[in-house]
Amino acid sequence: MRRGHFSLKDLPAWCILNNVAFIDVKVADISGRGYGFIAEKNLVDKEKDQNDDDVDFTTLLTVPRDLVLSAEGVEEYAKESKAFRELLNAAGHQSTRGDILLFLLFQLVLSSPDYNGGLGSSTPWTQYFSLLPAEVPIPTMWHEPELSYLEGTSLEPAVSAKLGTLTKEFDHLRDKLAGLSYWNELISIDETITVRDWILLDALYRSRSLDLPGLGESMVPCLDLVNHSSQATAHFQINSKGEVDLRLHKGCLVATGEEITINYGQDKPPAEMLFSYGFIDTASTTNSLVLPLEPLDDDPLSAAKLHAFGKVPKLRIKEDGNGMPQVSAPFVYLMCLNEEDGLAFRVLQEVDGSRHLKMFWQDDDITDSPDTIHTRLQHHELNKIFELRFITIIFDIIQGQLEKLSSSLAKPESARDRIWQAASHLRSLESTLFEKTLQVLDENRTQLLQEDTVIEYLRSMEADQTDIISAEAAENEEDFS
Known part of the structure; x- marks a missing residue:
C-alpha cells in the first residue's frame, strides 16, 4: 500500500x-x-x-x-x-x-x-x-x-x-x-x-x-x-x-x-543484530551463534527423542572471556544414545484413556528433565564414549556449515553495498568461529582417543565387527555350496 x-x-x-x-x-x-x-x-x-x-x-x-x-x-x-x-x-x-x-x-x-x-x-x-x-x-x-x-x-x-x-x-x-x-x-x-x-x-x-x-x-x-x-x-x-x-x-x-x-543490546551476537536491526556492530566483542539441529537420518528413535525433548533442538557456540568457543547442545546427547546404552521409551496410558510418551535412562524416568541427560551420563562407565560420540556429531555439523561458508561468493552487480557488506561481515565472523570450534573439538577428540576406556571399547567394537563379518562369510559360503 x-x-x-x-x-x-x-x-x-x-x-x-x-x-x-x-x-x-x-x-x-x-x-x-x-x-x-x-x-x-x-x-x-x-x-x-x-x-x-x-x-x-x-x-x-x-x-x-x-x-x-x-x-x-x-x-x-x-x-x-x-x-x-x-x-x-x-x-x-x-x-x-x-x-x-x-x-x-x-x-x-x-x-x-x-x-x-x-x-x-x-x-x-x-x-x-x-x-x-x-x-x-x-x-x-x-x-x-x-x-x-x-x-x-x-x-x-x-x-x-x-x-x-x-x-x-x-x-x-x-x-x-x-x-x-x-x-x-x-x-x-x-x-x-x-x-x-x-x-x-x-x-x-x-x-x-x-x-x-x-x-x-x-x-x-x-x-x-x-x-x-x-x-x-x-x-x-x-x-x-x-x-x-x-x-x-x-x-x-x-x-x-x-x-x-x-545500546540496543549489550550481549546480542552479530547474527541477532543483523536479524533485528539490519547491521553488525563492528565494535562489539560478543561472538556467538545458534544453529537448528536435525535428528540423525538413520536413528529409529529420532521421532521419540524429538517429542520427549519438548522444544526445538539447537546448537549454541559462544566465545568465553578468553576467546575460546564453548559448545552447548543438550539434544545431541540424546542423539548419541540408543536402546543398547540404556535409553528407553514407554507409552503410559492414564485411566481416562489418554496416552503419554515417557523417556527413561537406566530405568530412571527423565521425561520432565531431558536437559539433565548430560549430567547423568557423567556418572556412567562409558561416559568417555558418549563424549566422543557427542564431539563427532558436533564436528560433522560444523564442518558441513563451514564448507558452505567457504565456497566462493562473488558480489553480484545488483548487490546493494550495505547488505553485501553486512552479509560478508557475518560470513567472515561465523567462519572464524567455526574454524576455532573445530580446532577445539579436534583437540578434545584426540585426547579422548587416548583414554584407556575409549581404546578398550573401540577394540571390542572392532572385534565384534570382525566376528560378524566372519559369521556372514561362513554363512554365505555354506549357502553357495
Missing part, C-alpha cells in the same frame, strides 16, 4: 502538538546511519558539575505515556475507535506483538494517500507512521537474490523460518478479516495490502521495539530514532509521571554536533 508523506522538517511541529519535549537535541539525517539525535550544545550529566553554565539537564527527550505504543496503548485506542476495535477483535488478542502490528496496519491505511475514509479520525501515530522508513535493511526485507548471501550462516534457516511464519500470519489475517467487508476488500479483493506490507510492519516493530518497565514490549515515537552504539552516551527510563525519558549517562560528555546513542 502506498505510504503517506511526513518529512523530518514537520517533526518539530508534531512534537509541540503532542507534548514531546526535546531538550537541546535535535533529529538529523546522519550519513550512513539514517535519522539520529544530535546535540545542539555541550551536554554534560548534571551530577558531574552543577556549577558550570554550559551544563545541561540530563534529560534529553520526554515522551508522554499516551503516545507509547504498548499493550496498554492498543487497548486504550480500541476503546476510542470502533473500527480498530472490530479489527482487533477479529484478528487480535493473541500477543502484544500481534496487536501492535494490527495497530500499525491501521495507521498504514489511515496515512495512505489511497485512503478514502470509513475508519474514523487519525491519531498522532498516523502522521508519525509516515516518517518511518518504507525499507528496513533487515534480512526479511532483502531482495530474493540477496538472501543467497546468507548461505551457510546461522541466519539462513532463521530468516527462512521467519519468512514462512510471516506468510502464514498474513494468510491467517486474511482469513480472519474475510467477514469485515472493508478489510476484505483491501486484502483479498483489491490486494491493496499484501504480505510485503505485513513483512514491513514486522520489520518496523522488530527494529524499533523495546522493553519498558511496567509496559513491556513497546514502541516509542521519537525515541526510536536514536541510533545504536556499544559505547552509548544515553539510556531510556520511565519517570515518576509515567513518561518515557531519554537521559544522558552519568558523568558523560557530548560535545555540540556529536551524535547521542543508546
Whole structure:
C-alpha cells in the first residue's frame, strides 16, 4: 500500500502538538546511519558539575505515556475507535506483538494517500507512521537474490523460518478479516495490502521495539530514532509521571554536533543484530551463534527423542572471556544414545484413556528433565564414549556449515553495498568461529582417543565387527555350496 508523506522538517511541529519535549537535541539525517539525535550544545550529566553554565539537564527527550505504543496503548485506542476495535477483535488478542502490528496496519491505511475514509479520525501515530522508513535493511526485507548471501550462516534457516511464519500470519489475517467487508476488500479483493506490507510492519516493530518497565514490549515515537552504539552516551527510563525519558549517562560528555546513542543490546551476537536491526556492530566483542539441529537420518528413535525433548533442538557456540568457543547442545546427547546404552521409551496410558510418551535412562524416568541427560551420563562407565560420540556429531555439523561458508561468493552487480557488506561481515565472523570450534573439538577428540576406556571399547567394537563379518562369510559360503 502506498505510504503517506511526513518529512523530518514537520517533526518539530508534531512534537509541540503532542507534548514531546526535546531538550537541546535535535533529529538529523546522519550519513550512513539514517535519522539520529544530535546535540545542539555541550551536554554534560548534571551530577558531574552543577556549577558550570554550559551544563545541561540530563534529560534529553520526554515522551508522554499516551503516545507509547504498548499493550496498554492498543487497548486504550480500541476503546476510542470502533473500527480498530472490530479489527482487533477479529484478528487480535493473541500477543502484544500481534496487536501492535494490527495497530500499525491501521495507521498504514489511515496515512495512505489511497485512503478514502470509513475508519474514523487519525491519531498522532498516523502522521508519525509516515516518517518511518518504507525499507528496513533487515534480512526479511532483502531482495530474493540477496538472501543467497546468507548461505551457510546461522541466519539462513532463521530468516527462512521467519519468512514462512510471516506468510502464514498474513494468510491467517486474511482469513480472519474475510467477514469485515472493508478489510476484505483491501486484502483479498483489491490486494491493496499484501504480505510485503505485513513483512514491513514486522520489520518496523522488530527494529524499533523495546522493553519498558511496567509496559513491556513497546514502541516509542521519537525515541526510536536514536541510533545504536556499544559505547552509548544515553539510556531510556520511565519517570515518576509515567513518561518515557531519554537521559544522558552519568558523568558523560557530548560535545555540540556529536551524535547521542543508546545500546540496543549489550550481549546480542552479530547474527541477532543483523536479524533485528539490519547491521553488525563492528565494535562489539560478543561472538556467538545458534544453529537448528536435525535428528540423525538413520536413528529409529529420532521421532521419540524429538517429542520427549519438548522444544526445538539447537546448537549454541559462544566465545568465553578468553576467546575460546564453548559448545552447548543438550539434544545431541540424546542423539548419541540408543536402546543398547540404556535409553528407553514407554507409552503410559492414564485411566481416562489418554496416552503419554515417557523417556527413561537406566530405568530412571527423565521425561520432565531431558536437559539433565548430560549430567547423568557423567556418572556412567562409558561416559568417555558418549563424549566422543557427542564431539563427532558436533564436528560433522560444523564442518558441513563451514564448507558452505567457504565456497566462493562473488558480489553480484545488483548487490546493494550495505547488505553485501553486512552479509560478508557475518560470513567472515561465523567462519572464524567455526574454524576455532573445530580446532577445539579436534583437540578434545584426540585426547579422548587416548583414554584407556575409549581404546578398550573401540577394540571390542572392532572385534565384534570382525566376528560378524566372519559369521556372514561362513554363512554365505555354506549357502553357495
